Amino acid sequence: MRRFFVVLRKELKEMLTWHTLVPILLIMVIYSFLGRTINQEQKKQAAPQPITVVDLDCSQTSEMLAGILTKANFKVTTVTEGVEGDIVRKVVSEKGSAVLVIPQGFETGIQAQHPQKVETYTIMRNFSMMGIQGTFRMEAALSAMNEYIGDMYIRSGAPGLDPAIVKHAISAQSFVTVGMTSAEGDPQEIVSLVMQQTMIIPIVLFLVIIMAAQMIAASIASEKENKTLETLLSTPVARGALVTAKMMASGIVALVSAAAYMVGMKSYMGSLIGSSAGTSGTAIQAIEKLGLVLDLRGYILLGLSVFAGIMVALSIAVILGAFAEDLKSVQILIMPLMMVVLLPYLITMFIDINTASPVLKWVIYAIPFSHPFLAAQFIFAHNFTMVVAGIIYQFALFFVLAAVAARIFSTDRILTMKLNTARRGSGLGGWTLQREGISLRIRRK
């Protein structure tokens, strides 16, 4: 039995290294951060949601309905006059999210037990999973109103009351507004159609970034491990040319990956638009009218953002690769980069960037990999300034990081920097980034 424990202890010592513990700890930290952030966002969703009621009937019933909406956790602003289109545009400019139009003659119709139609405008600014929640608000509002009218009919006890009118006295003609354009269509159907176009982007992008970064870091590490790098550095090739050639090669491969992904996306979207089973023609017409289909400009911007993200990842990977002594250490060096890519991927999937707190918003914007994930959402929301700003930021960061990488290659740091995860004799654990003798030790407390 004693021998069993000797072997067990040895196995655990081999398995529980920093190589295995760091990713576990990082994932734990990221998920806890993500959980807290999503929780805060959900609390925001639970707060009373603003709705503008355009009451063109100005009757007792329509006033009562506004009161019902307040009880159903809506923050109601009532407008009684004006042109419908102008009011919607005003609400859009005031960052509102929903408009309900009660037409003239509404009360008379209800009293005559005739089904009534209201118009609803869902203003879309976000196409993430959180954004889709906004589309349920109108359904909730309509349901609250129908319940009220239904109760009213039942209480009146009028003879020959049609059960259909008791259940559905009010139906909605739904419109979706993006920017200043409105189109008729079911908001949920439209959002899910848009999400189908974009949901594949983060997954493919995550894979491409990680693949490209691992390729270049492994290439540097294997050159160091096989000592082919030393040989190359002693040849008449300029150091700048060496690092540029390495980055360009990986960049070209990454560009081909990005292009392949864009072509695949286009074909995927084409088949989606062309033969969407279960998707109504109205919804397809609506996304086309609302500009929720990527056009050439959209593809170019999205492609540029994706490419810039890959180049940033490559330049970081070159710097990280310079620390690697062998292929095994590449895994641990690339891990922080993977986490930095994973974080905006998850955040942008679950959080509405428009309503996020300023601190969280800037944290997301500061992470260069957030921009390719956000690009599609911004393009659909016609916020091209943010897409272009993101691309400029990514390229600026790339040039800075590429300069740092070139500097490392032009000095002897490329051979002397290394990541040492071994424990020292003093019993201090932790990470050591060292240049044969110069140690930057982060002590574990």
Added chain:
Amino acid sequence: MEQALIVENLKKSYGRFEALHGISFEVAPGEIFALIGPNGAGKTTALRIVATILQPTSGTVHVYGMDVQKDAARIREIISYLPEEAGAYKNLTGFGYLSFMAELFASDAAIQREYIQRASDITGLGERLRDKIGTYSKGMTRKLLLSRAVMTHPKLAVIDEPTSGLDVVAAIDIRESIRRTATEGMAVLLSSHNMLEIEYLSDRVAIIDKGTIHDVGTPQGLKDKYGKANLEEVFVQVVKQ
């Protein structure tokens, strides 16, 4: 005649650790000069500085009159460096590797072809040059790399532990290749902790330990000076002093 290599008071520190404490030596054209010493003596650091891939902390190194710090790019045109236990790109064939390296040095296609031909002749690998390097034995890879190092007619070849880890037959082949190419006028700076090998190969040796050169001379001159039968015994005597 201009010296192939002049090293004067060369120091190299890694942070607070000083690997070389001010070493000096010279190598003449056509001479095989060896740094001998145990692992960690500073041999590789000295060779890497001469090969322009590390920068000295202080002191000077001149290769045919050119300074390693100021004229590194020009020096790389006339030297070649073979690191200890260096590998090659395993997915390339022997020919592919020689062609790639020759292209980095050659100014035109004719010279590139000449370099490849010379390397092929030196390796003695024949048809195996068409196979991927990943299939080579350690000895074959070393022969390929050595032929690569000398194919460009470098004026100075810097070779770190030329036969480390090789069997006797492969080691003898490598030594003979170095000897043969040196007779064509190429200066050679090499390092080894195999002192018997150095005794056979070198014209002059420098005994280095813990970053300091203790003595320099011909193998026979050093043996006579210390009254010892071989360089190993000389080394032990010198270091003890």
